[in-house]
Amino acid sequence: MKSKPLLGCIADDFTGATDLANMLVRGGMRTVQTIGVPAASAPIEADALVVALKSRTVEAGDAVRQSLAALEWLRAQGCRQFFFKYCSTFDSTDRGNIGPVTDALLNALSGSAEAFTIACPAFPENGRTVYRGHLFVGDALLNESGMENHPLTPMTDANLVRVLQRQTSSRVGLVRHSDVMQGAEAVRAAMASLGSSGVRVAIADAVSDEDLYTLGAACADLSLITGGSGLALGLPANFRRAGLLDEKVDAGGLQRVEGAAVVLAGSASKATNAQVAAWRESRPSFRIDPLAVARGESVVEQALAFARKYMHAENPEPVLIYATASPEQVKATQRELGVTEAGELVERTLASIARGLHLQGVRKFVVAGGETSGAVVQALDVRSLRIGEQIDPGVPATTTIGDEPIALALKSGNFGTVDFFSKALAHLEGHAG
Known part of the structure; x- marks a missing residue:
């Protein structure tokens, strides 16, 4: 039973x-x-x-x-x-x-x-x-x-x-x-x-x-x-x-996931800004400009082409695609687009990029920001997750439940050490074997 x-x-x-x-x-x-x-x-x-x-x-x-x-x-x-x-x-x-x-x-x-x-x-x-x-x-x-x-x-x-x-x-x-x-x-x-x-x-x-x-x-x-x-x-x-719960040392065990990896960041928090800056010092990144999206520029296609270039390089490596910005930049964008529309525009854009990346073979996603994470999991049609071991306080590794699993690390904007993105990718790769 x-x-x-x-x-x-x-x-x-x-x-x-x-x-x-x-x-x-x-x-x-x-x-x-x-x-x-x-x-x-x-x-x-x-x-x-x-x-x-x-x-x-x-x-x-x-x-x-x-x-x-x-x-x-x-x-x-x-x-x-x-x-x-x-x-x-x-x-x-x-x-x-x-x-x-x-x-x-x-x-x-x-x-x-x-x-x-x-x-x-x-x-x-x-x-x-x-x-x-x-x-x-x-x-x-x-x-x-x-x-x-x-x-x-x-x-x-x-x-x-x-x-x-x-x-x-x-x-x-x-x-x-x-x-x-x-x-x-x-x-x-x-x-x-x-x-x-x-x-x-x-x-x-x-x-x-x-x-x-x-x-x-x-x-x-x-x-x-x-x-x-x-x-x-x-x-x-x-x-x-109360005698209702046994000790379970394997409560965080996850299944193996194969495929390419990417980092998506939408949060404007201090922690995520620092994490984005740390990544950009030595690893490839692509910035989403909400105003360019609002002007109708092909930002989603540009981001997907950027990721594809590095995925298929002689030495493939994950990329960061981010809309993270300083408080001053966020307020400037909000003045031009409106507070609600600015946030929703970023979410829609990163959601579309996530769908495109999945079609290109990405199966490991590190996502920064609560609203961004919500948009991404909805875009990927994720219905349920098995929760795994902790990466950083408050952030576990997860895998989707189903025949074609996706590995996800969904991070609240303010959480994680400055090297969280690299750490999370390494953790998801570790779960992948």
């Missing part, structure tokens, strides 16, 4: 989904990620399921509808507990979407206004910590970390209680670090006290992995947990303590 999945997860973008799945695999949970809500209801053999949505920056009502559809599918699969995953920099606007989606999921799971959950985007391994309700990126407050320049979700307030309260009619509270330091029982007592006072969602402080394990243990009985991928560190142990 096939075992039913234990944990059902809803992620608001594609790289966030793989980031979360990576954490679960590290905890010994066999994990499958779907791209969107599957049409079929056939049971999937896994310990955890992660539904990757593209709902972070859509209209709040649409994000709620997508998330509820994902919840319905996960419940049909038999999941016992649910996790709503968003970015470790709490990417959102005053309209949402973290608050509205959390409210909708809480209501659907409890049917009661007295439901309770926590919100914790902390990911100390990648420098994201929460203290006194304030989110830090490294040593900087969120609003001084570069996220204040994000083209779609500029984060200008580091106080997450305040940020989340602007998105929801539910009362928002805080589980303080002083409680977390005392252990899971103290956290449960703090949550009970908050819940009895009318709080439905509490920001939870966490400055270390130990804090995340404590929070995970404290949340064992919650129907819904919300946070960044770091919060998932403590969840597999809950199922293991």
Whole structure:
């Protein structure tokens, strides 16, 4: 008899989904990620399921509808507990979407206004910590970390209680670090006290992995947990303590994939800009100019010809095709094309390039940026992924499930070391044998 999945997860973008799945695999949970809500209801053999949505920056009502559809599918699969995953920099606007989606999921799971959950985007391994309700990126407050320049979700307030309260009619509270330091029982007592006072969602402080394990243990009985991928560190142990999960040393094993490789980058984050600069010092690259695309120039064909030249060289090598730019360049493009159109134009262009590269024999893709990753996996008609070993914190290797597998490394814009592209390609080649 096939075992039913234990944990059902809803992620608001594609790289966030793989980031979360990576954490679960590290905890010994066999994990499958779907791209969107599957049409079929056939049971999937896994310990955890992660539904990757593209709902972070859509209209709040649409994000709620997508998330509820994902919840319905996960419940049909038999999941016992649910996790709503968003970015470790709490990417959102005053309209949402973290608050509205959390409210909708809480209501659907409890049917009661007295439901309770926590919100914790902390990911100390990648420098994201929460203290006194304030989110830090490294040593900087969120609003001084570069996220204040994000083209779609500029984060200008580091106080997450305040940020989340602007998105929801539910009362928002805080589980303080002083409680977390005392252990899971103290956290449960703090949550009970908050819940009895009318709080439905509490920001939870966490400055270390130990804090995340404590929070995970404290949340064992919650129907819904919300946070960044770091919060998932403590969840597999809950199922293991309950006798529902065996140790699985091969949870991250992936199948062999043959074929050429490429790097695609659309993120404008600081980390991705540095990664692009490092690659360009010694390896071939092709820049996508959104304004040239808007003028009708044959940018897609030029990029494919550039890649083909290096794929078929005497000594073949992968290329980088990128639209990554500085904040100033991004703002200049947005002024000319509009914020939404500029982003969608880049996504459409990289998606078309990905399709063309696949037709040319590329079977290994390293992709930088959540929106870019979403566009690429949709262009490649990827329906589900088996999650493999970690490349860098928050970024695992993955392979598609099916007869003609594709190897993918989908990276959130701000993740990865400066040499991530080369490291990820080497990792995917290693999985290819």
